[in-house]
């Protein structure tokens with residue numbers, strides 16, 4: 001653990017492992033190399049046509065799509081490719097999940113079953129983040145959300161002097177003071193796939209999270225270890241059909257029109273096509 005001094009306060013930085021990193025290391029299978037080649041070409045195009053032409057630090061790449069479409073995983077892949085492509089540049093990842101209200105706040109407002117909908121975010125903080133980061137401030141502190149704990153787990157995580165931010169998640173259609181989140185993003189990318197594939201990715205992530213919770217009674221998923229598949233599938237189906245799917249159709253699907261590119265994926269996350277909406 002170490003700390004830095006910023007103009008207002010001393011902020012402690014705790015090094016922690018984000019479960020997304022584990023997802024990338026453990027679960028990306030055989031065709032990762034093939035995916036990486038496609039994404040390399042795609043990002044080369046973005047670097048040449050957007051970043052080099054219109055560079056204003058920090059450049060923000062937005063990645064959106066349904067819950068479980070692969071946004072977090074792709075943000076790690078993009079980060080790794082961009083680090084090699086642009087040596088010396090600081091490529092940061094931020095999740096929009098970090099701007100979710102805590103479970104305590106959601107329960108107080110009686111909207112725990114609306115997690116991911118616009119009202120479940122701290123939209124003022126979300127929009128302030130862009131204003132501060134775009135104003136040239138070098139260090140900015142944001143909360144951290146954990147899927148494993150299903151809640152905000154830390155209030156002060158520091159983003160340090162980013163050159164490029166890969167911002168992934170839901171909530172790009174949210175607004176505060178009539179300003180939409182997508183308006184702050186330099187390039188918006190939408191991940192699209194048939195919803196029956198995405199549901200199967202959601203189910204496998206759910207089981208992975210149960211597995212990851214094995215030695216951790218504090219994890220949200222720990223309690224599911226003692227349930228049978230029928231009981232688990234009831235919970236998964238509730239979360240999918242009552243929360244994530246309605247949210248997708250109401251708030252997320254329309255972002256395709258606002259996005260610069262649409263990555264179309266099929267089974268096993270294979271990329272079928274990348275649609276260029278700029279043409």
Ligand SMILES: Nc1ncnc2c1ncn2[C@@H]1O[C@H](COP(=O)(O)OP(=O)(O)O)[C@@H](O)[C@H]1O
Nearest residue numbers: 023027028067068069070071072073201205269
């Ligand atoms: N490109 C990929 N290749 C292989 N598996 C992937 C890929 N993208 C996502 N997955 C798997 O799909 C599930 C959902 O991915 P995740 O990145 O958590 O989605 P999101 O952030 O959109 O909710 C996870 O189990 C993850 O391991």
Ligand SMILES: CC(C)(COP(=O)(O)O)[C@@H](O)C(=O)NCCC(=O)O
Nearest residue numbers: 066067068097115116169170239243
């Ligand atoms: C935190 C989320 C809103 C966003 O997830 P993401 O797209 O980052 O995977 C989502 O995972 C979620 O918790 N939805 C509520 C219903 C559920 O438990 O899946």
